[in-house]
Amino acid sequence: MNGLPVGMIFALSLAAYSTGAFACLVSWRKPTLARYICCGAALAGAALEGLAAVLGILQGTPVRWSISSGIPLFAYSFNYDALAGFFNLTLAILAGAVSIYSFSYLKEFEGKRNIGFFGFLFHLLLLSLTIVFTAANAFLFLIGWEVMALVAYGLVTFYHEDRETRRAGLLYIVMAHIDAGCLLLGFALLMQVSGSADFASFRAAAVHLSSNQQAAAFALFFLGFGIKAGVIPFHIWLPAAHPVAPSNISALLSGIVLKAGIYGMARIFLDGLGVLPSWAGLLVLIVGVASAVLGVLYALMEHDLKRLLAYHSIENIGIILIGLGAALVFRVAGHPQLAAVALIAAMFHTLNHAIFKCLLFLGAGSVLHSTGTRNMEELGGLIRPMPVTAFCFLIGAVAISGLPPLNGFVSEWLTYQSLLAGFGVTGGLTRILFPLAGSMLALTGALAAACFVKAFGITFLALPRSAESRHVREAPRSMLVGMGWLTVACLVLGLGVTWFLPVFDALAEQLLGQRVGTNLISGHGLVLSAGVRHGGTVSTAVIGMGLLVLLLPAVLLVWVGARRFARRRGPTWDCGLPGLSEENEYTATAFSKPLRMIFSVLYQPRREIQAVFEVSPYFPKEIRFESEIEPTFEKRLYVPLKDLLLRFATQMRTIQAGSIHAYLAYIFVTLVLLLLFGVRP
Amino acid sequence: MTGMLAKAGLQLLLLLVVAPLLSGIIKTLKARLQTRRGPDVLQSYRDIFKLFRKGMVIPETASWIFSATPYIVFVTAALVGLMIPMTTTDAPLSLFGGVLAVVYLLALGRFFLALGGLDAGSSFGGLGSSREMTISAIAEPAMMLAIFTVALAANSTNLGEMAKVAVSQSWKFLAPSQMLAFAALFIVLIAETGRIPVDNPATHLELTMIHEAMILEYSGPYLALIEYGASIKQLVLMTLVVNTFFPFGLSSDWTLRGLGVGLLFYFTKMLLLACLIVLVETTNAKLRLFRVPELLMVSFIFGALALISTFLF
Numbered sequence: 002m003n004g005l006p007v008g009m010i011f012a013l014s015l016a017a018y019s020t021g022a023f024a025c026l027v028s029w030r031k032p033t034l035a036r037y038i039c040c041g042a043a044l045a046g047a048a049l050e051g052l053a054a055v056l057g058i059l060q061g062t063p064v065r066w067s068i069s070s071g072i073p074l075f076a077y078s079f080n081y082d083a084l085a086g087f088f089n090l091t092l093a094i095l096a097g098a099v100s101i102y103s104f105s106y107l108k109e110f111e112g113k114r115n116i117g118f119f120g121f122l123f124h125l126l127l128l129s130l131t132i133v134f135t136a137a138n139a140f141l142f143l144i145g146w147e148v149m150a151l152v153a154y155g156l157v158t159f160y161h162e163d164r165e166t167r168r169a170g171l172l173y174i175v176m177a178h179i180d181a182g183c184l185l186l187g188f189a190l191l192m193q194v195s196g197s198a199d200f201a202s203f204r205a206a207a208v209h210l211s212s213n214q215q216a217a218a219f220a221l222f223f224l225g226f227g228i229k230a231g232v233i234p235f236h237i238w239l240p241a242a243h244p245v246a247p248s249n250i251s252a253l254l255s256g257i258v259l260k261a262g263i264y265g266m267a268r269i270f271l272d273g274l275g276v277l278p279s280w281a282g283l284l285v286l287i288v289g290v291a292s293a294v295l296g297v298l299y300a301l302m303e304h305d306l307k308r309l310l311a312y313h314s315i316e317n318i319g320i321i322l323i324g325l326g327a328a329l330v331f332r333v334a335g336h337p338q339l340a341a342v343a344l345i346a347a348m349f350h351t352l353n354h355a356i357f358k359c360l361l362f363l364g365a366g367s368v369l370h371s372t373g374t375r376n377m378e379e380l381g382g383l384i385r386p387m388p389v390t391a392f393c394f395l396i397g398a399v400a401i402s403g404l405p406p407l408n409g410f411v412s413e414w415l416t417y418q419s420l421l422a423g424f425g426v427t428g429g430l431t432r433i434l435f436p437l438a439g440s441m442l443a444l445t446g447a448l449a450a451a452c453f454v455k456a457f458g459i460t461f462l463a464l465p466r467s468a469e470s471r472h473v474r475e476a477p478r479s480m481l482v483g484m485g486w487l488t489v490a491c492l493v494l495g496l497g498v499t500w501f502l503p504v505f506d507a508l509a510e511q512l513l514g515q516r517v518g519t520n521l522i523s524g525h526g527l528v529l530s531a532g533v534r535h536g537g538t539v540s541t542a543v544i545g546m547g548l549l550v551l552l553l554p555a556v557l558l559v560w561v562g563a564r565r566f567a568r569r570r571g572p573t574w575d576c577g578l579p580g581l582s583e584e585n586e587y588t589a590t591a592f593s594k595p596l597r598m599i600f601s602v603l604y605q606p607r608r609e610i611q612a613v614f615e616v617s618p619y620f621p622k623e624i625r626f627e628s629e630i631e632p633t634f635e636k637r638l639y640v641p642l643k644d645l646l647l648r649f650a651t652q653m654r655t656i657q658a659g660s661i662h663a664y665l666a667y668i669f670v671t672l673v674l675l676l677l678f679g680v681r682p
Numbered sequence: 683m684t685g686m687l688a689k690a691g692l693q694l695l696l697l698l699v700v701a702p703l704l705s706g707i708i709k710t711l712k713a714r715l716q717t718r719r720g721p722d723v724l725q726s727y728r729d730i731f732k733l734f735r736k737g738m739v740i741p742e743t744a745s746w747i748f749s750a751t752p753y754i755v756f757v758t759a760a761l762v763g764l765m766i767p768m769t770t771t772d773a774p775l776s777l778f779g780g781v782l783a784v785v786y787l788l789a790l791g792r793f794f795l796a797l798g799g800l801d802a803g804s805s806f807g808g809l810g811s812s813r814e815m816t817i818s819a820i821a822e823p824a825m826m827l828a829i830f831t832v833a834l835a836a837n838s839t840n841l842g843e844m845a846k847v848a849v850s851q852s853w854k855f856l857a858p859s860q861m862l863a864f865a866a867l868f869i870v871l872i873a874e875t876g877r878i879p880v881d882n883p884a885t886h887l888e889l890t891m892i893h894e895a896m897i898l899e900y901s902g903p904y905l906a907l908i909e910y911g912a913s914i915k916q917l918v919l920m921t922l923v924v925n926t927f928f929p930f931g932l933s934s935d936w937t938l939r940g941l942g943v944g945l946l947f948y949f950t951k952m953l954l955l956a957c958l959i960v961l962v963e964t965t966n967a968k969l970r971l972f973r974v975p976e977l978l979m980v981s982f983i984f985g986a987l988a989l990i991s992t993f994l995f
Contacts, residue, residue, distance in 0.1 A: 384746075399790070402793060417839075418839070437989075439827075440823040450792075450819070462797065537781075538779075538840055544778060544779055547761045548757050551694075551757045555907060558906075558907065562735050563734075565735065566738070569739050570740055583803075586808065587812065
């Protein structure tokens with residue numbers, strides 16, 4: 002009885018998504034109707050899903066229900082615990098925002114593209130994500146995972162007439178299947194030990210895992226979930242695939258589909274494999290640091306607004322993994338309290354990144370919708386025609402840069418605190434890793450700030466750089482409402498962080514058996530503390546208030562002083578030359594030049610300058626400048642791998658003779674081998 | 683609550699009064715060391731006062747970001763000033779934000795200052811923003827390592843707590859880890875406050891300017907707010923360095939006697955640090971922009987060594 006309302010509401014949300022999917026497909030001939038169904042059903046599903054998640058988290062006890070399928074090892078079993086509820090809540094927040102946003106966004110598809118089919122894929126994506134987050138059976142999980150990958154492929158290649166899009170889609174689907182293969186092997190290994198495909202049985206059987214089996218399972222799952230989450234060096238599909246999708250889908254892909262990888266890691270590493278040894282935690286931590294730093298460094302070199310955001314997803318996944326890795330290390334070192342703080346930092350950053358990355362992608366989508374270009378070098382001055390989009394994007398930019406008093410700051414602060422605590426609890430030289438990781442996190446944060454000064458400053462400020470960005474109109478109202486909702490979420494989660502901690506407390510209790518929420522809040526519920534004695538304290542609410550209060554003297558000073566003279570508008574200083582034009586503006590390439598020079602070891606930049614002149618080389622008529630950086634991972638790792646694979650495939654061609662007799666022989670040999678393997682005592 | 687507000691008010695007053703004085707002292711000292719007469723110590727007040735009373739010209743290309751930036755720069759610097767211990771170990775708002783909040787609030791100010799630089803639409807602004815964000819980004823890891831070293835010794839990132847621990851072991855700065863951390867933080871201080879050899883506050887040459895390039899389009903009261911904010915930021919960072927490493931004379935409560943002694947010690951320490959900065963500024967030439975990362979790398983290595991030596995010694 003207890004679990005009934007949550008289960009009912011959850012089932013209703015699944016029903017809303019599935020009905021929406023087929024209703025969209027059926028109404029594909031009537032685009033407007035399909036658009037209404039697509040957005041309406043998704044909004045309803047998201048609302049129900051959010052309600053179920055809130056109830057489930059407040060209720061505290063996990064809800065399980067299972068329907069037997071009649072197939073051995075497979076059952077439709079769901080487990081609605083705190084972790085599932087948390088990811089469902091995140092999904093619901095984003096799905097709600099995206100469905101409101103899509104209402105106007107999809108309008109331009111009418112008459113050009115099949116909105117019915119889009120809606121079908123969109124609903125299936127939400128449905129499969131929900132199943133992934135709640136499945137309690139390995140096969141159900143894998144089915145959800147595979148549907149998610151295929152549907153995401155359909156959405157990534159939605160603009161399939163573009164060659165770039167098709168290539169990106171191909172890369173994505175190949176990587177998605179490598180990760181699915183790893184997961185299948187990992188689950189097979191666990192099933193072999195536990196004899197069942199149920200997640201609960203994995204937990205029970207974890208004690209029987211030998212250390213080698215545990216290590217192998219860890220490696221397989223880390224590879225599988227790592228590819229999905231886009232950690233470096235498995236990230237190459239991410240900056241290719243996310244930008245080419247329609248913008249509302251990019252927002253979901255970066256916001257929540259990547260988080261499926263994080264969900265899997267949290268579920269399996271903390272719950273399914275027993276207590277992992279500390280090298281596993283350190284590996285996660287180090288991979289996290291590498292992803293964070295390299296992700297932001299590559300983001301800095303991008304001038305495509307959506308690719309830039311995609312690289313920032315890699316960075317933020319890295320920050321999440323730093324927290325998760327620290328939690329794993331603390332758990333095995335016997336400090337469950339600290340592990341809980343680190344886990345809360347990671348999960349809070351998961352939620353925060355989902356929200357502000359979705360917001361930023363929707364903002365970039367509005368820019369693309371209005372101007373038709375993603376290239377920052379052709380944008381500029383959009384803050385005047387598009388004030389609301391600009392404001393929302395600015396809030397997202399401040400939040401993702403980890404600046405107070407918004408939500409990004411809070412989760413990064415918690416991550417710092419757990420890293421600092423890590424120095425005290427681990428022995429030997431590994432302890433030095435924690436403060437070093439902290440300093441790399443500081444580098445990441447500062448570079449992210451630089452990158453978003455570029456992204457916001459070049460796109461929205463100063464003068465328009467091309468005709469497309471000169472005559473633009475603000476995005477339609479529903480798109481603004483979708484972004485506004487996420488902007489409010491950024492503000493509320495930042496300023497009111499202490500209200501939301503109970504959500505994470507339930508999570509920490511489920512995964513680590515520790516409630517630390519009460520230690521994390523002090524000072525009349527306004528102050529967030531590090532959860533350890535002495536740690537540190539911060540209060541975004543007071544910082545927010547302080548900023549507002551101190552504004553008074555500043556305003557007063559300016560008001561008293563400026564009263565005597567009117568403020569005047571004048572031209573910007575143009576060195577005495579007639580008229581400042583957009584050609585005098587700093588470009589995105591120029592903005593990132595110092596960092597390109599400083600990190601040239603990594604980037605291996607190549608540039609080409611051609612000057613066209615008539616009389617003297619000192620008075621060029623026109624200058625062509627081309628600059629590119631070396632895609633290190635593609636060139637050094639993936640191209641050799643691909644070549645190796647192709648060479649292997651060429652050699653394998655000799656046995657693919659095309660003769661039916663040969664194939665029959667192969668089948669026979671395989672069968673015999675399998676039988677021998679199967680009946681082996 | 684009222685006690686906290688009173689303390690905050692007092693400290694704000696102290697910040698607003700001392701910040702221009704410190705800038706003035708540094709300028710005067712520097713001039714004297716270069717055998718120039720230089721402006722007198724009170725000139726900074728006059729400059730700010732004058733600017734507040736001037737009219738201002740706002741670029742035609744600028745948006746509301748341009749106008750919001752001076753307020754944000756000023757407000758973040760002032761708020762940070764209330765979080766650090768100046769004369770007593772407990773700062774008015776130290777409970778609400780430790781050293782991490784200080785670093786990130788200053789970064790918030792810098793974020794908007796860089797946007798303000800881009801907003802005017804001239805190349806100078808963009809050039810300044812780009813350089814400022816680059817240098818601050820590579821200064822950040824060094825700063826964090828040095829701060830971590832101190833925070834680990836104090837077992838807290840709360841500045842009040844850190845100051846208390848520092849006071850209880852006044853001579854701790856002689857430990858190798860503290861000396862190395864001080865060296866690291868001193869280099870970062872030079873970079874963050876935009877002084878030679880990283881940036882030259884007196885230049886308006888496009889090849890060399892960083893901070894000045896960003897604020898080139900500001901005038902009148904807005905410029906005054908930014909200059910005021912920058913001088914408060916300088917005061918705050920110097921106070922941070924002085925009071926974490928040399929906590930002499932920090933009183934533990936807000937009594938009149940404690941404050942008096944605290945102020946006396948505070949001024950002496952700040953004067954000494956100012957002398958050190960002036961000495962560095964006068965004996966060094968400004969570095970080329972692409973040599974600055976090397977300097978900051980040195981600072982990073984000092985920080986890493988400081989960290990390692992905390993558990994060696």
